[in-house]
Amino acid sequence: MRPIQTYQIPEVYARPGALSELSKLIKRFNAQRVLIVTDTGIVQSGILDVTVKALKGSHFELLIESGIQSEPSTSLVDALFARVQDFNPDVVIALGGGSPMDVAKLLAVMIRQGGDAVSYLFPDAVKTKGVPVIAIPTTAGTGSEVTPISVLTDDNDGIKKAVVARELIPEIALLDAHLSLRLPAHVTAYSGMDALTHAIEAFTSTRAHAFSDSFAREAVRLIIGNLRDAVHSGMQEESRHLMLLGSFYAGIAFTNAGVAAVHALAYPLGGLYDVPHGLANSLLLPYVMAFNKPACAAKYHELARVAGITNGQDNSSGAEVLIRFVKNLSREIGVPEGLHKLKIPGVALPGMAQSAAGIKRLMNNNPRPVSAADAEQIYRHAYGSALATT
Template identity: 35%
Template sequence: MGFQLTIPANLYGGSGSLHELSNILKKESARKVIVYTDKGIRNAGLVDELCKVLEETGVEFNVYDDIKPEPSYIEVEKIQEETKNAQADLIIGFGGGSVMDAAKLCSVLIGASYSVKDLLDTPQIAAKKIKTIMIPTTCGTGSEATCNAIVAVPEEKVKKGIVNNEMIPDYVILDPQLIRNLPKQIIAATGVDALAHAVECYTSNKATPFSNVYALEGAKLIFENIRQAYNEPENMKAKEAMLIGAFYGGVAITGSGTTAVHALSYPLGGKYHIPHGVSNAILFETVMNFNKDACADQLADICDAINPSYSDKSVNEKAQYVIDEIADIVKVTNIPVNLNEFGIQKDDLEFLVQAGSEQKRLLVNNKKELSKEDIRQIYSKVIG
């Protein structure tokens, strides 16, 4: 059986690489640009740096900063409606996963006859209308590399993914200076999200030799650097490694796919609005323990990559080492590990089980098939 991988065509990285933007705009002969971002990024002063570079190029640009965290498909439709007359030659997504996902959706929506709702039902009809430049300001979602866009579906109280290669970004800029002052809790949540991407993709039913290269290297970079990036604010080497590791995790998603960790996290974001990285972190250890006997070989490969001193251990010991490392990272970075902290009680269990079991797009990637009882047991362990 064949396999393929589609990745962004142009990638720039390293400190100060934001300034490559001027070369990109010249290459594309862009006259008008629309920037999608959010108010948190604007208030942090990062948008000012972007605007400075844009002003130096002389290009006309508009900044749209009203993107909410983890928007619904209705909110994305509103964003598209409010910016459709910008007549932009290029779209820049400048922010975290929600911003970049919204920007990618706008790139296939502006001027289209279909809506976001249509794409939820029939994602293959999407066609790119405007080229995109993705510039992440967190170190975790990997959205800058993927053909995915995640939106909340309020009437179903879940989140769903729209997947189409037309949304692969045309340009990506990974500038570690943009995450220099990232708050610790965001480094933690987005970093663990990126780690989940890498580990899940490497252990996925859809993993391929192409995706495994990126998943394994992404996992290695994040395992080896997330604690330093979290604990040492000035450790730019660790932060740059996190940014690259997150990108690799995103590439792995496009070639493979996440599994039950992400599948079961979607209802937590959709109904209870728990931040995506946090909900993944809460579930990560428990799901991997459930999966361990089915993907021990793959987890052992990850162990070999991150801890050569374990070379003489058994496959089972190596697999457990990786799961223990995941648990330790979540603990060290002070991410909550119990859904009780978000007001979720045993009474919520039946909704979670039903909604989680409906995430077929990702559950089919899981090495072990999950019955509703399996899903109930997993949620029960993290409700406490």
């Protein structure tokens, strides 16, 4: 009998214009001091200005930290904690993509519990609920607004690692498509493929169950049905809204079923070569799916039917339709074709494969066992060109 464990779902406000609810939501926590954690891209896009304007007249004492980098490190979190601990916020607003949200979630715990970021990378390190977090995703991708996970690069070894604790789940998720209208096409593409990866991996995970499957199916349907429009017709409010919902549902799915080999293989790319997480997942997804097909063809076929891209075929043929569709979708929305485009040296693949294969927290969820040799072969298929030797 497969054990089932579920996590709470944050209270969610999802509609275009939902940002207008922000001041009222903060007041529910009797907050006087509010910390906004975001990044320079959000500042440059004007999204931060819009968010601050939504708080105008609310008389909160406001502190803004906008220096969050892509693929944040433990030292970045420590430096941020040193700057904000005396401010002692009553509420933390996580504004942006996965990096600001992951940092804000851990920071909220550190404000209550203390310590340094590295100490939280060990099992059961989180002992208490942090300051309330209101997560406002501006990308439809990471699902961090609903997950108990904060991913950081460990400065001690350069490897991406995860803090996992139910205390990290935000209290509120606010999904406003008006904010995502400001995103550039490549960010929409990479983050959308990230969300699709979450849904597919959750659906085929060894830990999947009926609850997670229901969210994964709907996430795949929404993402496949709306990602092209969100990328190519970026000012369409409806497709942006449905992508935010698809990402949210995918986040619920993988929170409860886990992700697997795609994410394990993506970690070395991000930790060692600063490849954005969504881009790494985009490049690897169809090749991991092809590897996994012998173990989960029926599930791939089911997703193809749910997404409306096939019907009536046998499982193997239906699975092939989905794999080809995912590869073509990546190409159509501008994902680079092959790891070689990212200047990853070919000689690095065996070491990355060893590292990825050792991430058992993720690999154990994969429907087919992945050895270091298997991982290297997947990397080689994803390389997409004659392998470099330097």
